Amino acid sequence: MYTRRMAVSSESQPGSAHAVYVALRHRFAEGRYAPGQRLTEAAVAADLGVSRTPVREAIGRLLAEGLVIPAARGVAVAALTAAEAKHLFVLRATLEALAAELAATRQARGQLPPADIDALDRAVDAVEAAVQTHDAHASAQANLALHRAIGAAAGNPFLEDTLHRVWDRIAVTTVANLDDPHWAGAITEQHRAIVAGIRAGDPAAAGSAAKAHIEAAGRAYKPARENEPRTAATTQPTR
Amino acid sequence: MYTRRMAVSSESQPGSAHAVYVALRHRFAEGRYAPGQRLTEAAVAADLGVSRTPVREAIGRLLAEGLVIPAARGVAVAALTAAEAKHLFVLRATLEALAAELAATRQARGQLPPADIDALDRAVDAVEAAVQTHDAHASAQANLALHRAIGAAAGNPFLEDTLHRVWDRIAVTTVANLDDPHWAGAITEQHRAIVAGIRAGDPAAAGSAAKAHIEAAGRAYKPARENEPRTAATTQPTR
DNA sequence: CGAGTATACATTGCATGCAATCGCCCTTCG
DNA sequence: CGAAGGGCGATTGCATGCAATGTATACTCG
Structure with a gap:
């Protein structure tokens, strides 16, 4: 499955920021974090056992990709209309x-x-x-x-x-x-x-x-x- | 009828992390940071007058988008083959x-x-x-x-x-x-x-x-x- | 003189601290 | 009873510190 390749978006990144990113996406996919649900950095950090810094980076990427949207105080899982x-x-x-x-x-x-x-x-x-x-x-x-x-x-x-x-x-x-x-x-x-x-x-x-x-x-x-x-x-x- | 703007990728984000992201993209576009050039967090931070933290976030996004690629020690501006x-x-x-x-x-x-x-x-x-x-x-x-x-x-x-x-x-x-x-x-x-x-x-x-x-x-x-x-x-x- | 190796250092990665901000709720007034 | 305002608290945003790691250099040995 890994026939990589030209650098278009790096896949095998190390570090817990990337791990958080993957973990969050996984939770979205399996519905554990439901659309509309609000995410706070502290809660995610506690959930995954890391500090807020890598969580911040992961959420930033998810925000850029549209998988989460800006909410009242932080972000919420994006829903599809x-x-x-x-x-x-x-x-x-x-x-x-x-x-x-x-x-x-x-x-x-x-x-x-x-x-x-x-x-x-x-x-x-x-x-x-x-x-x-x-x-x-x-x-x-x-x-x-x-x-x-x-x-x-x-x-x-x-x-x-x-x-x-x-x-x-x-x-x-x-x-x-x-x-x-x-x-x-x-x-x-x-x-x-x-x-x-x-x-x-x-x-x-x-x-x-x-x-x-x-x-x-x-x-x-x-x-x-x-x-x-x-x-x-x-x-x-x-x- | 005015359809509410669909959130696909948030554009007008506040914060200096986003400002760094925009600034870096601008430097790429105008060739100030040339393809192949290596970027270090500290250098960019000093260049833009912020700390390394927002620089890290910006570079993370650029990495995800493929505009920079992992290099020996950090990242380098991506070149197109x-x-x-x-x-x-x-x-x-x-x-x-x-x-x-x-x-x-x-x-x-x-x-x-x-x-x-x-x-x-x-x-x-x-x-x-x-x-x-x-x-x-x-x-x-x-x-x-x-x-x-x-x-x-x-x-x-x-x-x-x-x-x-x-x-x-x-x-x-x-x-x-x-x-x-x-x-x-x-x-x-x-x-x-x-x-x-x-x-x-x-x-x-x-x-x-x-x-x-x-x-x-x-x-x-x-x-x-x-x-x-x-x-x-x-x-x-x-x- | 070249190759292998050890060491120092530049640089990242993450955690933590602190101040600023904004929403929420309670109070107060019309 | 409804609306406006203020204070509190939760949460973000950024800076800084410290440890881990891989690189490049210098050094030594063959």
Whole structure:
């Protein structure tokens, strides 16, 4: 998974500031810090067992990325409005279409290792299996892994980084929407169409399949827990 | 209707950490801190008259954005390799095509204020005038303003933010390449084609014109000062 | 004279302290 | 009963100190 690469955004940073950053993102993803919840430096620092300084740096990055927003006194976990989600999916559709096109182009030129393509097929199978278990978390995980693999196959580190940003922003409030059986059935078919286009080295086919897939995902998207009532205190002050 | 400004990346932050961040970016843009140059927290802090703490935060953000890279002892100003530039222009072409398409769509739906379109025309004129003065800095500035206006006209804050990131990354080492008279002449024509497509409300025309324009810009791009003094070479790009 | 090694030092990374700021709540007045 | 104002407290923002770490230099030995 770590085929790095050109310096676009450094991944393997040491230090607890980066650890805090990763930890916070993880808490967002698993909903432990819910959208709208307020974060205070002291509470996070106590939670993670570090001082406020690395927490400050991590929050600064999250603020720059839009994963948290300025709140009354400090920051709050960002929530996605319906309009924001719509805009994100428009961008995402174009980016994923480009990724599929580039991957197909690399395949046509023989620049894509066969192992990578086989990995795509396995990833599609994994999503299908996960969806059938009706495990939302595992499905989201497998789905993300597939899309990540396509992004990596494109061979453009800046595109890959941009895709990660978009996914992160969407994943803050989303898990795969499996309630709709029609969508759950269509997802694998659409995934296969993308991979087939890549395998065939057909950029147009792969790109349009990817675009259609993301647009369908955008239509199926329902903002999870849109408005959790406010004032979920940070961590319990244990008072 | 006035839609509340979506928080994608907070712009007007107070505090000297943000001021340091802006100041550093400005120094990069005007070449005062050249690519490959090493930055130490203490030196920057002394230069800007603050302590190391806000400098640390600013450098952390620049590191996350890829504008500086980890160096032997701290960080160095990032330089663009030819391969990186190529990848950036591929991404940029797609993003700007999307922006032009969305702007044209908004125009077709009557959602784009006529004043905005007139502003696009004026921006095109401004670029033309600046190019004729052979002032590289002014030309780059005017060109960026035009592209920014198109990005804003698209009405998608996430796309706009992503475009800014790409522009920033390219602008680190680039000014408009005016040496090529053929390119200098074609630039205004291409700009007009994009704006014409938007004004006509024709997404396909606007998008393809934008894509062609950026691809031409990518071909005309020559990495300014391609001296690579072994800065990024701490990790081997074993590609 | 070159290579290997030890040492000193520049520099980062984090914690802590202190002052400034802003929201919240309680009080007070209309 | 509602609104305005003031004080208190929570929280941020920045500076500084100290320890850890990796680099570059100087030194020694072959």
